[in-house]
Amino acid sequence: MAIPAPHPTTAPERSGPDLSADVLRRAFGAYPTGVVAIGALRDGAPDGFAASSFVSISLEPPMIAVSVARTSTTWPRLADLPVLGLSVLSHGQGAQCRRLASRAGDRFEGTDWQATADGAVLIEGAALWLTATVGAVYDGGDHEIVLMKLLTAELFPGVEPLVFHTSQFRELSPHA
Ligand SMILES: Cc1cc2nc3c(=O)[nH]c(=O)nc-3n(C[C@H](O)[C@H](O)[C@H](O)COP(=O)(O)O)c2cc1C
Numbered sequence: 001m002a003i004p005a006p007h008p009t010t011a012p013e014r015s016g017p018d019l020s021a022d023v024l025r026r027a028f029g030a031y032p033t034g035v036v037a038i039g040a041l042r043d044g045a046p047d048g049f050a051a052s053s054f055v056s057i058s059l060e061p062p063m064i065a066v067s068v069a070r071t072s073t074t075w076p077r078l079a080d081l082p083v084l085g086l087s088v089l090s091h092g093q094g095a096q097c098r099r100l101a102s103r104a105g106d107r108f109e110g111t112d113w114q115a116t117a118d119g120a121v122l123i124e125g126a127a128l129w130l131t132a133t134v135g136a137v138y139d140g141g142d143h144e145i146v147l148m149k150l151l152t153a154e155l156f157p158g159v160e161p162l163v164f165h166t167s168q169f170r171e172l173s174p175h176a
Pocket of ligand 1: 050053075098102
């Protein structure tokens, strides 16, 4: 009879009390997430960035949260806008995601998007569209934890999400 392989099958890499930024980036990267594009119109042009820290918070009232780096130069341009769009990127949108996170050039180049009447920017082909207003902001160390109150949700259940894990974009696959 075959003996099941012990889990995990690769040798553990112990860092112990070493919680350096490099170790933490890799540790946090072991947790798979989706990625949302957060965007809004500013002076008629789309502005925004990619965020993997999106998390659902509350059904009543409907709330989500995102953790935003204090170093972000994009967030201060968005934080005061009345409505933001959040698009859960789909499995084919890894390249667009990298561009939406780039520090140089037009982040929306090569990405089809639309704007709502209240200025939220939503990415075509995404797996979910949300619009939201910024609520309370909490201290999160070198990040800010930003609560957002949801205004609208549009679901695209047939669209598979992009998965971000160990610094790579992946796709969901059914469990064997
Ligand atoms: C997959 C991915 C996930 C990211 N998630 C976050 C996030 O949750 N919070 C954040 O502040 N920045 C996140 N970023 C970085 C931003 O997308 C963007 O690169 C950063 O805002 C650039 O700095 P700037 O705002 O000063 O231009 C992520 C980048 C990538 C590629």
